[in-house]
Amino acid sequence: MQILNGVHQIKTPCPRSASWSTNVYAIEGSDGHILVDSGWDSQESLWALQEGLKAAHLKLRDIKKVVITHIHPDHYGLSTKIKQICGAQVAIHKIDADFIFPRYKDFADLMQKTEDLLRQNGVPADELPQLVGASLWMNKYVTPDLPEVKLEDGDVISNGSFEFEVLWTPGHSLGHVCLYERNRRFIITGDHVLYDTFPHVSFNPQSGGNPLANYISALKKLESFNVHFILPGHGPVFNALGLRIERILQHHEERKRAILRTLRDGLKTAYAIAQQIPWTVNGADTAFRDLGVWDKRMAVTETIAHLKLLTKEGRVSNVDMDGASLYLAKD
Numbered sequence: 001m002q003i004l005n006g007v008h009q010i011k012t013p014c015p016r017s018a019s020w021s022t023n024v025y026a027i028e029g030s031d032g033h034i035l036v037d038s039g040w041d042s043q044e045s046l047w048a049l050q051e052g053l054k055a056a057h058l059k060l061r062d063i064k065k066v067v068i069t070h071i072h073p074d075h076y077g078l079s080t081k082i083k084q085i086c087g088a089q090v091a092i093h094k095i096d097a098d099f100i101f102p103r104y105k106d107f108a109d110l111m112q113k114t115e116d117l118l119r120q121n122g123v124p125a126d127e128l129p130q131l132v133g134a135s136l137w138m139n140k141y142v143t144p145d146l147p148e149v150k151l152e153d154g155d156v157i158s159n160g161s162f163e164f165e166v167l168w169t170p171g172h173s174l175g176h177v178c179l180y181e182r183n184r185r186f187i188i189t190g191d192h193v194l195y196d197t198f199p200h201v202s203f204n205p206q207s208g209g210n211p212l213a214n215y216i217s218a219l220k221k222l223e224s225f226n227v228h229f230i231l232p233g234h235g236p237v238f239n240a241l242g243l244r245i246e247r248i249l250q251h252h253e254e255r256k257r258a259i260l261r262t263l264r265d266g267l268k269t270a271y272a273i274a275q276q277i278p279w280t281v282n283g284a285d286t287a288f289r290d291l292g293v294w295d296k297r298m299a300v301t302e303t304i305a306h307l308k309l310l311t312k313e314g315r316v317s318n319v320d321m322d323g324a325s326l327y328l329a330k331d
Contacts, residue, residue, distance in 0.1 A: 002056065003237055004186060004229065006161060010052030012039030014074060015141055019282070022074040023233055024049060025188055026056060029159025032064030035088070036179060036188050037233060038078035040141040045078050061086045067157060067164075068147070069190025070173040071096040071103065073138045075233060080143040091149035091157065093168060096175025099206050104144035113205040118297070120325050121304055122269025127296075134294040151177060164188075167222070171215020172199050174208045178222070186229040187241070192218065193230060195238040198251050202301030203308055210312055212305040216252065219245055252306070259306055260315065263329035267319065273327070274303040 001009050006028040014020035022045075025036040039045035053060055066079045066088050079090045092100075102110055115132045123131055153168035157179070164179040169192045179188040191199050192215075201215045208214060227241045238244065258277040262268060275288045279299055291299060307327050310316035319326045 003231060004184065007186070007231070008052065008056040008058070009231070009237070010049055010056075012045040012048045012052075012074075012078075013042075015040055015042045015044065016137070020074075021234070023231070023235075024052070025231060026053060026058055026063075027159060027162050028056075028058065029064075029161040031158070031160035033058060033062050034157065034159050034162070034164075035063050035066045035082065037069055037075040037190065038066055038082055040074055041077040041081055041143050042141050045141075046081065049078070049082075063088045064159065065149075065157065066090045067151075067179065068092040068096070069178070069188070069192075069233060070176040071099055072173060072191070073104075073142045075190065076100075077142040079147075080145040083145070083148075089148040090145075091151050092147045093166075093175035093177050094150035094152060095170075096173055097147050097150045099173075099175070100144050100146065103206065104139055104142045107139070110205055117203075117205065117304075118271075118300065120323060121300060122271030122324060123300060124271075130293045131297045131300070134297045153177075167218075169215075169218035169222070170208065171201050171211055171218055174206060174211070174214075176218075180225060180227075185227055186231060187222070187225065187227050188231045190233040193222070193241065193244055193248070194232045194235050195230070195244065196235045198248055200298055200302065201305050202298060203304040204301055207305070210305075210308050212252065212309040213312060216249065216309075219248060255306055256310055256315075259303065259310065260329050263316065263327060267321075267326040267328050269324055269326055270303045270307055271300055273307070274299045277303070 003009050008026040010024045011021040012024050022039050024039055027034040063086050066082055068076050083090050118131055151166050155166040157164045162181055164181055167178040167180055169176050169178050172191045178192055201212050223245055230238050230241050259273055262273050262276040279286050311318050317328045
């Protein structure tokens with residue numbers, strides 16, 4: 001589907017969910033085409049990509065650059081195969097580039113750190129194996145390889161027709177980037193800003209020390225940009241960037257207040273807090289006990305991210321007790 005003149009959106013499917021698709025963007029250029037994100041490494045995604053390019057009267061062999069907004073498998077997974085097919089250069093932020101092999105190839109250390117984190121934050125022993133292994137199925141749909149280009153904040157990517165400024169926007173991943181086309185007044189936001197859901201920001205072994213603080217800071221940085229169209233990694237294209245940022249910031253304030261309410265009656269782990277605060281799945285309010293295994297893990301790690309920010313703000317104290325990390329609201 002052509003979103004703007006020379007900019008095409010292609011929806012690529014998730015191997016395990018008919019309702020979950022990733023937006024890939026094909027950008028036409030006089031010096032070759034740019035693909036922003038790639039979808040999962042699956043036959044279905046590759047077919048959808050090829051069909052989308054065909055509908056736009058483009059060819060896969062004319063893709064010269066694949067720019068990845070972040071390391072997650074639904075955005076990065078197919079990039080190596082595309083490179084093998086057409087010889088395109090893959091570009092990803094230098095931080096996420098350093099996480100590729102520890103995440104998708106030699107991931108035993110990452111798994112152990114994830115297990116230690118979840119145990120420390122109150123996940124019961126009988127639930128640990130499921131939560132730790134909840135993401136392993138995704139590795140099947142990623143072919144890991146180092147990128148040809150390691151991006152940094154402020155880099156410029158051009159294909160002769162469009163010129164994108166790389167904006168480092170950590171939070172959803174530590175090396176997440178957005179791409180801003182200043183002349184055409186549009187921005188490709190990956191998973192940093194979405195229209196119909198709140199981007200997942202979690203504390204994990206690859207997130208940095210305070211991912212939600214980083215995310216909010218990067219979000220506020222975008223408020224000053226003159227943007228007519230927002231092209232997200234999931235969901236519809238939209239406008240009114242400032243209003244959407246305002247609503248996302250409001251959501252995080254609401255979540256922090258909900259967490260503080262659970263701490264009125266004493267010390268709690270992140271797991272115990274996550275059990276008491278509201279969650280939404282596919283637009284429906286869902287109790288923690290009814291979440292799937294992957295959603296439970298995301299709920300716990302999102303809660304930790306909020307607690308890290310509340311601690312930094314001086315509204316919560318963190319106490320380590322017998323190997324458990326406990327939190328207490330300050331007066």
